[in-house]
Amino acid sequence: MAFHYEYFNTLLPQLIGSKEGSVAPQIVPSAAFAYESAQEAEAIFSGEVAKPVYARMGNPTGGKLEAVLSKMEGGHGAVVTASGMGAVTMVLSAFCERDDRVLCIGGFFGGTYALMNETMPRFGIEPLFCDVDDFEEIKKILQDGVKIVLMESVGNPNLKLPDIRRIALLCNEYNTLLVVDNTLTPLVVQPFKMGADIVVYSTTKIISGHSAALGGAAVFRALKKEGEKLLDPKFSSIHPLLEKGEGAIMAILKKRAMRDLGMSANAFGSFLTLLGMETLTLRTKRINESVEKIATILHDNGIRVRHPSLEGHEHHLRYEALFEAGCGPLLTVECGTKERAFVFLNESKLLFQSANVGDNRTLGLHMASTIYRDFEALDRKILGITDGLVRISVGLESPVAIAEDIMAAWKTAMV
Numbered sequence: 001m002a003f004h005y006e007y008f009n010t011l012l013p014q015l016i017g018s019k020e021g022s023v024a025p026q027i028v029p030s031a032a033f034a035y036e037s038a039q040e041a042e043a044i045f046s047g048e049v050a051k052p053v054y055a056r057m058g059n060p061t062g063g064k065l066e067a068v069l070s071k072m073e074g075g076h077g078a079v080v081t082a083s084g085m086g087a088v089t090m091v092l093s094a095f096c097e098r099d100d101r102v103l104c105i106g107g108f109f110g111g112t113y114a115l116m117n118e119t120m121p122r123f124g125i126e127p128l129f130c131d132v133d134d135f136e137e138i139k140k141i142l143q144d145g146v147k148i149v150l151m152e153s154v155g156n157p158n159l160k161l162p163d164i165r166r167i168a169l170l171c172n173e174y175n176t177l178l179v180v181d182n183t184l185t186p187l188v189v190q191p192f193k194m195g196a197d198i199v200v201y202s203t204t205k206i207i208s209g210h211s212a213a214l215g216g217a218a219v220f221r222a223l224k225k226e227g228e229k230l231l232d233p234k235f236s237s238i239h240p241l242l243e244k245g246e247g248a249i250m251a252i253l254k255k256r257a258m259r260d261l262g263m264s265a266n267a268f269g270s271f272l273t274l275l276g277m278e279t280l281t282l283r284t285k286r287i288n289e290s291v292e293k294i295a296t297i298l299h300d301n302g303i304r305v306r307h308p309s310l311e312g313h314e315h316h317l318r319y320e321a322l323f324e325a326g327c328g329p330l331l332t333v334e335c336g337t338k339e340r341a342f343v344f345l346n347e348s349k350l351l352f353q354s355a356n357v358g359d360n361r362t363l364g365l366h367m368a369s370t371i372y373r374d375f376e377a378l379d380r381k382i383l384g385i386t387d388g389l390v391r392i393s394v395g396l397e398s399p400v401a402i403a404e405d406i407m408a409a410w411k412t413a414m415v
């Protein structure tokens with residue numbers, strides 16, 4: 001699949017700008033909306049008239065962001081949320097019931113892992129975990145009956161790369177909903193083209209880029225006219241909502257999660273996210289190219305760096321075949337011990353030490369003492385978190401300057 005930045009470079013700014021009146025997106029901060037008449041109120045609540053109901057169910061600024069994200073992803077629609085975790089929670093709580101099982105494939109962002117491992121079980125939803133390459137096990141679990149497969153387009157921070165297409169084919173075989181968290185790889189990975197049913201984002205990350213707005217989104221496909229997997233009896237609790245037609249997944253997300261749990265996006269956050277999106281293509285290209293350059297320089301200089309563009313990585317061939325435009329802003333450096341990792345981070349002049357990723361600035365963080373500090377030793381092992389692991393999220397600075405800064409800090413840390 002050839003990747004066309006030029007297509008999105010043309011599309012996105014045109015979509016975000018308004019050609020009449022205010023060019024920048026409008027911020028509509030109202031929590032409540034008034035209806036013209038009792039008849040209109042009835043029609044809005046029934047869904048016949050598409051006007052805002054109440055901001056917990058969505059606001060016009062978020063609506064603009066939803067339209068842009070849906071178009072970018074090639075989806076049928078989107079629902080924006082207060083955070084990326086809000087989006088993951090919305091999808092799970094909209095589709096799952098007590099005693100359902102969710103298969104989590106690959107490495108996970110800490111928040112998602114904790115949600116699946118600790119919080120969902122409290123509500124009777126059982127998580128199962130397996131590696132991206134364990135196809136036998138994946139098939140066996142799907143055969144036994146699972147409602148949702150949840151996976152990230154690239155493991156954070158383990159940088160394992162899944163074969164999304166192959167997993168999607170298995171999900172189709174067993175009528176399992178495939179949800180892909182594409183937070184780290186907007187544009188460069190297009191999950192719908194690979195067979196995903198729902199794509200989730202933390203828009204806080206590279207979609208915004210500026211660290212000024214927390215947000216998330218779930219983008220969904222249209223209901224299929226033939227072979228719709230949601231018609232499987234295991235999804236019977238949502239069957240009444242399928243009558244809404246093509247856009248039924250919107251109703252499922254809003255009525256079964258957003259309305260009752262309230263993970264709604266605010267207008268100002270959506271506005272800031274739209275501003276970030278205007279330059280998403282430029283930033284994505286720059287960052288994905290820089291990551292490869294930096295990984296190569298570091299590797300050539302004897303630094304223990306991990307990235308799929310390097311030949312020694314277990315998914316290097318998959319990277320070349322399936323991730324031709326890159327796999328996002330992350331690479332990791334293995335410092336060996338916590339002490340060395342601390343020296344390395346404190347010596348760097350350039351890195352911001354922050355738990356974020358996908359920022360316009362280059363960020364670095366010691367994993368074991370921060371995001372993963374409360375995790376059991378076994379969970380850390382599964383997730384690939386070693387004592388000396390430092391995650392780096394490459395930003396917009398000069399890749400040569402970033403590599404030189406890392407090499408200087410490494411030199412001090414390793415004496």
Ligand SMILES: *Cc1c(COP(=O)(O)O)cnc(C)c1O
Nearest residue numbers: 083084085109181183202204215
């Ligand atoms: C950050 C992140 C999330 C959570 O997003 P928030 O906006 O911080 O709630 C989910 N998935 C991935 C891959 C992330 O990087």
